[in-house]
Amino acid sequence: MDSLFSPRCVWVNGPIIVGAGPSGLAVAASLREQGVPFVVLEREDCIASLWQKCTYDRLKLHLPKQFCELPRMHFPDDYPEYPTRRQFIDYLENYAATFDVKPEFGNTVQSTRYDETSGLWRVHSSSAGAGEMEYIGRWLVVTTDENAENVVPDIPGLEGFAGKVTHVSDYKSGASYKGQSVLVVGCGNSGMEVSLDLCDHGALPSMVVRDAVHVLPREVCGRSTFELATMLMAWFPLWFVDKIMVFFSWLILGNLAGFGIRRPAIGPLTLKNKYGRTPVLDSGAMAKIKSGDITVVPGVARFTKNSAELTDGTALDIDAVVMATGYKSNVPQWLQTTDGFFGKDGYPTTAFPNGWKGQSGLYSVGFTRRGLSGVYSILCHVWPAMGAQKMTEIHLRWQAPAALLVGLVSSLHTWPRSLVMSPDLILAMAPVSRTGVRPYLFLSVSGPMAGRRMPKPARLPRMSQEKNTMILSTNQSGNHAMSMVASSKVDRPQTSRGSTCTASRTTIDGSAPWSQRSRETSIPELPQPTTSTLWPL
Numbered sequence: 001m002d003s004l005f006s007p008r009c010v011w012v013n014g015p016i017i018v019g020a021g022p023s024g025l026a027v028a029a030s031l032r033e034q035g036v037p038f039v040v041l042e043r044e045d046c047i048a049s050l051w052q053k054c055t056y057d058r059l060k061l062h063l064p065k066q067f068c069e070l071p072r073m074h075f076p077d078d079y080p081e082y083p084t085r086r087q088f089i090d091y092l093e094n095y096a097a098t099f100d101v102k103p104e105f106g107n108t109v110q111s112t113r114y115d116e117t118s119g120l121w122r123v124h125s126s127s128a129g130a131g132e133m134e135y136i137g138r139w140l141v142v143t144t145d146e147n148a149e150n151v152v153p154d155i156p157g158l159e160g161f162a163g164k165v166t167h168v169s170d171y172k173s174g175a176s177y178k179g180q181s182v183l184v185v186g187c188g189n190s191g192m193e194v195s196l197d198l199c200d201h202g203a204l205p206s207m208v209v210r211d212a213v214h215v216l217p218r219e220v221c222g223r224s225t226f227e228l229a230t231m232l233m234a235w236f237p238l239w240f241v242d243k244i245m246v247f248f249s250w251l252i253l254g255n256l257a258g259f260g261i262r263r264p265a266i267g268p269l270t271l272k273n274k275y276g277r278t279p280v281l282d283s284g285a286m287a288k289i290k291s292g293d294i295t296v297v298p299g300v301a302r303f304t305k306n307s308a309e310l311t312d313g314t315a316l317d318i319d320a321v322v323m324a325t326g327y328k329s330n331v332p333q334w335l336q337t338t339d340g341f342f343g344k345d346g347y348p349t350t351a352f353p354n355g356w357k358g359q360s361g362l363y364s365v366g367f368t369r370r371g372l373s374g375v376y377s378i379l380c381h382v383w384p385a386m387g388a389q390k391m392t393e394i395h396l397r398w399q400a401p402a403a404l405l406v407g408l409v410s411s412l413h414t415w416p417r418s419l420v421m422s423p424d425l426i427l428a429m430a431p432v433s434r435t436g437v438r439p440y441l442f443l444s445v446s447g448p449m450a451g452r453r454m455p456k457p458a459r460l461p462r463m464s465q466e467k468n469t470m471i472l473s474t475n476q477s478g479n480h481a482m483s484m485v486a487s488s489k490v491d492r493p494q495t496s497r498g499s500t501c502t503a504s505r506t507t508i509d510g511s512a513p514w515s516q517r518s519r520e521t522s523i524p525e526l527p528q529p530t531t532s533t534l535w536p537l
């Protein structure tokens, strides 16, 4: 009974997409193109909040732009090979506008579970404006990203450190660190570039390198190293391309071991593909390490009030700390599943390219440990044009109820614009919908309002035409008896040209909407994709 009568309940007539980052936008755009309605839930107040709020000023894409595009829209021709963060954000804004993606901002998903009985996903969220909400729908697409939460290591003494401690997600530039000794903990792409930025702003950075790390030149002979690796991998085995990468790195950057940067025994691309550890693509930090402007130090054992004690026993006086210690997925915090599709670390448990589809209408995009190129791979290669399997499945199933409703509405002249129902009824009736036809029209009066007169349709909230959702529960005061569902308008996919016609035609031809069942259950399962069809990285 926990949430049977949630304060506001929204029936989503298509997939519920959680997250409005590049992955969520890409999924939404692909669905939009197919005429499938959706809702995007986003905890922040903007799209791509990681890029807008958690990136430093000097950040540029570190892979060439052709590897960072989202499906169906190129970067503008006048963009440089490595677009700036601002250019990338502008591209994403433009992308969302082009595909008419309007996320529900400030809407934080608190918990989500699959209701076995109804065959529906129940997504509980909260937002400052609307309060508690429940979204119910048949498909859930998880696009909350690998970088949803900061990783801050629990290093002894950190709380007693007197200086400023900043996670790299809050670091904008080194301007406020001028003249200060700053300890940068972490030597991934963030740690390296922040150290460089601190140098450029007259600070004195020491960078913690506690383990072996691959550093590759960003370019070889004017060509992107990533692009080169991708090309070579079409011809040669991974281990061989690894050797070539390490050779180029040695040729261009020299032997870095003397500067405290040791190479892992496993090659850079194998490490990336197998363990998701991204090699550092050098954007100038190595020169500063060689010149002594950035000091490489070993791990931190503990902090004291004004210093860091390192694992080699030395103490380093510091004014501030920047934690460039990475990010993690937060899926386990809000998604309760028992099918093991997502592991405890918040990543799909099956390896790329197979971690894109779970059971019961669950999908994930953006968890391939392949950055933006991974999003493209999943949407354009793994789900070829998203048409072959995923979209067909969602698209066909989504059409059936539309056909039913159009049929019903057109056969009843006096059909009311809205009817009363409550979320429990959606769930109760939903088993029928699993066969492919969702009964949209319910009548339910229960709870404290039972026996009262139904409100006039005009007093009920309007259907959300834009989002193709139906507001089911109308009572926000905790008096849950009245709710409503269904109008012909809602189920006509306003945004899609093609599917409206398909749905209506079915009815006009006289074939019973129920006959769609066979069409749906016979959707063939396509073979799982193979890596050969993908970007090799």
Ligand SMILES: NC(=O)C1=CN([C@@H]2O[C@H](COP(=O)(O)OP(=O)(O)OC[C@H]3O[C@@H](n4cnc5c(N)ncnc54)[C@H](OP(=O)(O)O)[C@@H]3O)[C@@H](O)[C@H]2O)C=CC1
Binding pocket: 059, 060, 061, 062, 063, 153, 168, 185, 186, 187, 188, 189, 190, 191, 193, 208, 210, 211, 212, 278, 299, 300, 324, 325, 326, 327, 371
């Ligand atoms: N321009 C761009 O496009 C950029 C892209 N990125 C991408 O963003 C993602 C995140 O990168 P980033 O923020 O660098 O995070 P990463 O997860 O790549 O790196 C985290 C770093 O922190 C270190 N670390 C973690 N805990 C500790 C600790 N207790 N003591 C010392 N070191 C520690 C790790 O070391 P260890 O390996 O020993 O665990 C590692 O070096 C990556 O995919 C990266 O490629 C980042 C910056 C710029």
Ligand SMILES: O=C(O)C(=O)Cc1c[nH]c2ccccc12
Binding pocket: 063, 226, 272, 278, 279, 281, 369, 370, 371, 372, 373, 537
């Ligand atoms: O930028 C990132 O986080 C990436 O994961 C991009 C990426 C995918 N494969 C790579 C291989 C080498 C360097 C970066 C990447």
